[in-house]
Amino acid sequence: MEFPELGKHCSESSCKRLDFLPVKCDACGKIYCKDHFQYRHHGCTVGISKDVQVPVCPLCNRPVPSRRGDLPDVAVSSHIDRDCQSDPAQAKRKAYVNRCSAKGCKQKELIPVHCRHCGLNHCLKHRYPDEHNCTGKGTSPSGAAAMARLQQKASSAAQSQRASVSNLQSEDEALAWALQQSLYEADLKERSSDQNTNRRTSKQRSDKSCFVS
Structure with a gap:
């Protein structure tokens, strides 16, 4: 025994299922089964435009x-x-306070990365002079002393930021901090090596001058 007037066929072209509890779309007015009555399931452009x-x-x-x-x-x-x-978001903002000085860059890092030529702080991407169009010159003796004080201050800031890192909820952030700390320490060693080289060069020039005279 058949009941041809019971149920409706789904209007979705790929379905056409006979559904005894069909749903009428309030946007396009067509009939759909339980699997296709939502806007996105039958591609209803009218419904999607108002479904904000x-x-x-x-x-x-x-x-x-x-x-x-x-x-x-x-x-x-x-x-x-x-x-x-929220507490996690505020802790993250407090930890990432070292903003890059490169034009157009808004990246912040956990630890300061200062250029040894211009003395400005930069992110890991722009830490090299050719990456941030550095206009600084070679470090003079007074500049070297100022750089040493800056390094000492940066070291103190890094130690205080270690406490902030302990409050971070994400292991990825802690790993990023460890990577940045390693790069920062390597940069300090490179600066120290360059300063030693400059001292040796100056001493050799002085010795040659004394020998000639």
Whole structure:
């Protein structure tokens, strides 16, 4: 025994299933089965255009407004970096305080990385002179003394930041800090080696001058 008037066929061209509990789309007005009644499941352009969803921050559970067409992940990430008031987000912002001085770069690092020529702080990407269009000159004796004081100050800042790292929730952030610390120590050794080389060169020139006279 058949009941031809019972149920409706799904309007989705790839389905056409006979559903006894069909759902009418409130946007396009067509009938769909339980698998295709949502806007995205039957490609409803009318429904998708009015289906605006606001992403929620996973740390503070607050809605994050974003412009139409923007990726929700980008909006949430920007919110965590600047506006989120949760403890993990604030701890991350306090740890990453060393902003790059390169034009157009907003990267912040856990530890300071100062250029030995211009003395400015830069991120790992722009730490070399040719990467940040360095305009500084060779270090004079007074500049070397100032650089030594700067290194001592940076070392103290790095020690204080170790305490901040212990409060970070992510193992990836701790690993990034360890990598940056290693690069920073290597840069300090390179500066010390260059200073020793300059001293030896100056001494050799002085000895030659004394010999000639």
